[in-house]
Amino acid sequence: MSRARADEEEYWHSSKFRAFTFDDEDDELSQLKESKRAVNSLRDFVDNDDDDDDDLERVSWSGEPVGSISWSIKETASSSTSSLEGRDSSLRKGSSSYAAFPRQVSSYSLSSLFKGRNKLPSFQSLSDALSDTGFKNYNPELRRPKAEYKDYSNDWSPKDTVRRMQRGKVCSLERFRSLQDKLVLLDEAVAGHDGNVITAVLIFLKRTLRREILFRELEVRQVALCHLIHFLKETGEQKLLLDLLRFLDRTEEVALSQYREHLNIQDVEKRREFLKGCIGLPFSSEDTSHIQDHYTLLERQIIIEANDRHLETAGQSEIFRKYPRKASILNMPLVTTLFYSCFYHYTEAEGTFSSPTNLKKTFKIPDKQYVLTALAARAKLRAWDDVDALFTTKNWLGYTKKKAPIGFHRVVEILQRNNAPMQVLQEYVRLVEDVETRLNLATKYKCHDVVIETYRDLKDRIQLTAYKCKVERGSAEEDKINSILNNMQIRWKN
Amino acid sequence: MAFAGRRDVPEPPDFGILKRLARDQLIYLLEQLPGKKDLFIEADLMSPLDRIANVSILKQHEVDKLYKVESRPAISASDQFCFLVRPRIKTMRYIADIVNADKMSGRSRKYKIIFSPQKFYACEMVLEEEGVFGDVTCDEWSFYLLPLDEDIISMELPEFFRDYFLEGDHRWINSIARALQLLNSLYGPFGKAYGIGRCAKMSYELWRDLEEESEADGQGRKPEIGNVFFMDRDTDYVTALCSQVVYEGLVDDTFRIKCGSVDFGPDVTSSDKSIKVLLNAQDKVFSQIRNEHFSSVFGFLSQKSRNLQAQYDRRRGMDIKQMKNFVSQELKGLKQEHRLLSLHIGACESIMKKKTKQDFQEMIKAEHSLLEGFDIRESTSFIEEHIDRQVSPIESLRLMCLLSITENGLIPKDYRSLKTQYLQSYGPEHLLTFHNLKRVGLLTEQSAGETLTAVESKVSKLVTDRAAGKITDAFNSLARKSNFRAISKKLGLIPRVDGEYDLKMPRDMAYVFSGAYIPLSCKIIEQVLERRGWLGLEEVVRLLNGNEFSVSGSTSAPG
16 A cells, blocks of 8 residues: 555545545546456347347437437428428328327326316417406316306405416406505415416506506515516516616616626627626626726737737738637637637737736736646647746746746646646656645656655655556666665665 | 335335326327427427327327427428427517418418416417417416436426526416425325425415315325425525535436436447436436445446356356246346446446546545535635636536535625636626526625615615515525524534444435535434424524424414
């Protein structure tokens, strides 16, 4: 057992969690791999005479089971885009396959159990019924006792009206004419807990009351108010919604609601103009600066995009030739923009809009964020010198030192993901401060030198001896281990 | 879940009836429009529909072609259109556009809208406004409940959360009440009803109200459902915010389980195809590992595959007769097991691959510290780095919400800096996301409570006492504090440290989070069932903002 493992074990023991790690070197994964091999070796035997796909569904190329509804919708979609003849043939196919199906009539038809309510063809709209004073029922319901039909005059109490509506029945609201009656009706609807009915009553109130009065009454009826706001959002009555929110003094919501509209504007120039207009909206001071940044970012992106598209098509710039752009930078987040700029415009002077330093300054990007992004971009280009420069600082005596605002284990992770050469990787593994993490990373990425040196510094002879079997026979690393083990000067702790 | 062999758990009722009912009603509705017709289906109804009907059933009832409801206008030669949709205003406009376009070009067709699970007045209003009312007929397909497994039924209404908790819209409460009505009528009267939360209470009340006048045909039957428990999601956000580490949870995390089925891609099937697999009790391999901690799953699978190997090996040295027996009786079962085993092993590998690429271990460590309330600074900077590295935007939000709920809100300085960095990493429009999360109380700033109290008192002055109580209630739900730390202490949700937590033979429910946390909602249910009520849990109830009830025989009013 390696020392790293031992310590890890200690951590898991000291806390109450079992030492289960999502680590690919784990014994359990190899166990899993073994099982997989075992199961796969059986495949030949199984597959040879394998025709009855009894329990697994047949699956089309797109992965949907054949015959499933989602599969067949995709089929219609693709056939309807094909030519006319294609559609005709698919039509024929459809009808022939239809004929081929035996008609199975369900013997236990339970549909008779459904309440009559479901069978109502609803010829009547809410307001049809509302204006229809002599309302009579076109749709006798099957399972309702006769007594319920006795009265279709309009004298349902507010409570009964709400109860009938909750049961999906059409009910005239037109007789609620006095403000008092309307409000009683609304309060009953709210007390009945059915949002559908609350909204129906609100639609009626909105139609029959001046908006100031409606607003005033809703201000003290929060539940109903929520329903109206939601209804206005869904129907897209933006103007009325904004009036309502202004009336309620919910200025921040007014601003957000207006800002939300930018999502529907596809044209970037128009979107930029719209965002410019948003800056003056009554946001909190914190959000105002976010909106300002949003505007500035899009403005920058438009400039960068125009420039780079030109550069790319001209074919003069090497970087664009070597790494053609996969997508436009428009409407991307700031960090993505920074990555882009570190990738394509790293060496530009601060004066240009597309330079990383300019972005960093304009948007006050924290050091941590900046370094992470720049590192990822330069590592992707395998520009190891730039990576080096990113962490090198000089003190006043001219000595250089490596420093990072993020943990060096993160640096290692990013470098490793970009297949950094061993030399580079090793250098940064060595800089990981925490001994455990350093050993873990070094072992994982086979930075033998670092492992060996760390064990030497820890004066851990046992682990160092054990590590000998991990390095190649007769390699320089093995020599190094041997020479350390033979060094009489070291006072081993074990 | 395995019910066999556990005497304390009764067999679940036959929930398959729900599927048959829904299918029969759909057939009935389709037959209401006789003749050939094209069927337009709303995207999010497709997976539920797949579970109860298939194309051949639709074809039998003269559905010619199937289309997805989307913004693209439909080109079709059919004389009849049928729309199977959720009651949404956007969809009504889509349908109205089709009808109006036909009218303009002088085409006459029949149109039928089937709403699932029910129709809203607002939808009819839109149809009327668009001038197509009367051109279309409307129906309701009361498909309230979909059994996902032998013991899980779901309403499959993802928009419920947003509508109720964010917008404060009570539109689905009626659907809940009707779903309860359906359960009640099929499986006998419920023995006892418990609940906590505003929505829970309202749903219960509306259901009782609907039940009152329906004939008492369920009375006197042997109840098949003993206890019902109503609980609002906001009673327990924490559990939903923690990383899952049992097998089923990880499968969901990695592949997304939709309506009880999952798409395993080529990397799992080790072929060039994807396979759609139903994950339920019928899957003999899955049913044994679904609730196990991931660490126990490998051992189980390797044991299983060794057994399988041994059983196959038995065929060596068989004579003809034995071989015949083997082929006719055992081979089919073995082959199926083999197939399932290789799928789940493949899934495990994919999960491991994905989780080792992320720093899952570190993330779980951060989550556990948040649950226990230690090293908050460290966890905060972990979240910050997570954001800076542009790792999954959802995970970043999830961690921030967990921090907020466990700490009763972020301290303003952290809130601002995390928000700024989030907007920089994932896009400035998430300003709106933050505002929404603040409103539901998932991600708040620590001083937010005071400002709301000011609004509250201002409003309260304007209204009568009775209404004021209700408003305070409404504000409470908006501004409510999570009180997680206090509740956790009271209910002992963080198991005490004594030695190693044995995940294979767990001593409590905490094993689902590696022994770090007992799910709050499960603990509440356990406690209430043990006490047969809320007695003795007053302090917990207060911390959870009240609205609890417990009713025997489910006939009297909630108390």
